[in-house]
Amino acid sequence: MYVLVYVDDIIIIGSAPGNIDVFVQQLHNEFSPKDMGDLYYFLGNEVTRLSTGSLHLCQHKYILDLLDRSSLANANGVYTLMISSSILSKDEPDIAYAVNQICQFMHVPTSVHLIALKRILRYLSGIVDYGLVFLPSDKLSLIGYADANWGLDFDDRRSTTGYCVYFGNIPISWCSKKQQVLSHSRAEAEYRSLAAATSDVICLVSLLKELQFSSNNTPAVWCDNSSDVVVVANFVLHLSLSMLSLTCFSFKKKWLMDLSLSVRFRPVIKLPTSSQSLFLHPHLLIFVVFFKSYLSGRGVNVRVYL
Numbered sequence: 001m002y003v004l005v006y007v008d009d010i011i012i013i014g015s016a017p018g019n020i021d022v023f024v025q026q027l028h029n030e031f032s033p034k035d036m037g038d039l040y041y042f043l044g045n046e047v048t049r050l051s052t053g054s055l056h057l058c059q060h061k062y063i064l065d066l067l068d069r070s071s072l073a074n075a076n077g078v079y080t081l082m083i084s085s086s087i088l089s090k091d092e093p094d095i096a097y098a099v100n101q102i103c104q105f106m107h108v109p110t111s112v113h114l115i116a117l118k119r120i121l122r123y124l125s126g127i128v129d130y131g132l133v134f135l136p137s138d139k140l141s142l143i144g145y146a147d148a149n150w151g152l153d154f155d156d157r158r159s160t161t162g163y164c165v166y167f168g169n170i171p172i173s174w175c176s177k178k179q180q181v182l183s184h185s186r187a188e189a190e191y192r193s194l195a196a197a198t199s200d201v202i203c204l205v206s207l208l209k210e211l212q213f214s215s216n217n218t219p220a221v222w223c224d225n226s227s228d229v230v231v232v233a234n235f236v237l238h239l240s241l242s243m244l245s246l247t248c249f250s251f252k253k254k255w256l257m258d259l260s261l262s263v264r265f266r267p268v269i270k271l272p273t274s275s276q277s278l279f280l281h282p283h284l285l286i287f288v289v290f291f292k293s294y295l296s297g298r299g300v301n302v303r304v305y306l
Contacts, residue, residue, distance in 0.1 A: 002211065011039060050133075058131025063124050070121055077126020095120065096176040097162065104178070132170055140168040141217035142204055146197035147224060148179075148189040158182055159189035163197035165204060173200050187227040194223050194232070 001014035001023065010033070014020045027033050039047050044062040049055060067073045098120050105113045146163040153160070158181070164174040175196065183189035201219050208215075223229065 006043065009042065011042060046131075053136050055134040056131050057134070058129060060128050060131075063128045067121060067125055070118075072118065072121050072125065075118075075122045075125050077122055095123070096174055097160070100160070100176045100178065134170055135168070137168055139217075140213075141215050142167055142201055142208075142219040144197045144201050144219075144221040145223075146190070146193045146221055148183075148186075148193035150183060150186040150189040153178070159192070161193040161196050163193060163200065165197065165200055167204075173204065175200070187225055187231075190223055190225040191228045191231065194221060194225075194228055197221050 001012065001016070001019050003023075004011040004013070010027075012020050012023060024033075024035065038049070041047065041061070044059055046058050046060050047055060048058075064073070067075070098116070102109075102113050102116050102120070142165060144163055144165040146161075148159050148161050150159050151157045159179045160176060161179055162176045164171050166172070177196075179189065179192055183192065198221055201221060205219060
């Protein structure tokens with residue numbers, strides 16, 4: 001049985017209902033808690049138990065309240081976060097990246113940033129029912145994917161770290177954050193991102209150990225820079241990247257020698273080519289259907305390969 005306490009909110013999780021009832025009764029003997037029954041809402045997250053035994057997590061109510069406070073409750077939804085005329089970005093459709101960009105101008109915002117913010121809210125209005133579905137499985141492992149854009153911010157030329165950590169097939173942790181220092185090369189920028197992703201995996205592995213979860217699969221972090229994979233595997237080559245801070249090298253000894261982390265290379269894919277990619281970016285399917293119907297109507301033979 002596990003007990004999660006956040007201020008005055010408590011979640012009790014267990015496989016034996018009898019033990020949960022005994023624990024709840026003990027709480028009533030000492031305090032005066034209010035029993036809310038089965039978990040359905042916690043810290044802005046709605047929890048729905050599906051007939052298949054899966055759990056669906058979304059922020060339906062939180063998003064609607066946010067849109068209502070912004071007077072955008074009746075706004076039409078959009079399928080992309082940023083338009084090409086925006087000065088912020090046009091390459092990354094992920095909400096974490098978009099929010100990271102506009103937050104950099106929160107102290108001195110302009111009308112352009114307000115337009116970008118409204119577009120993010122309109123994007124949210126179209127995905128209020130989207131969420132994460134946790135499927136029961138006996139094959140669960142931690143896998144992280146790390147990347148970075150090198151010097152694409154023309155204001156300060158600092159790179160942006162981006163990573164996502166999966167537990168099984170579900171993303172449970174992700175980040176898009178500007179790096180604090182300049183990177184002199186793409187390898188350096190992506191090495192910092194790799195270090196950030198690994199640090200997150202360290203915390204998650206520690207949490208799973210506290211929950212007495214064991215897995216035969218070694219945690220892995222993937223990146224698309226072969227130079228970084230070589231540097232991680234060879235302690236001598238780190239002298240060629242001596243400009244990096246010591247914190248970026250601290251995870252090498254901790255993982256490669258103590259916790260057996262696997263750092264692997266995966267080449268970048270310019271265009272998503274699987275149904276999972278369309279699940280992560282459902283708006284891509286809209287563009288595929290649009291261009292296919294538009295070009296086919298002009299007599300152009302179009303084939304879409306997924």
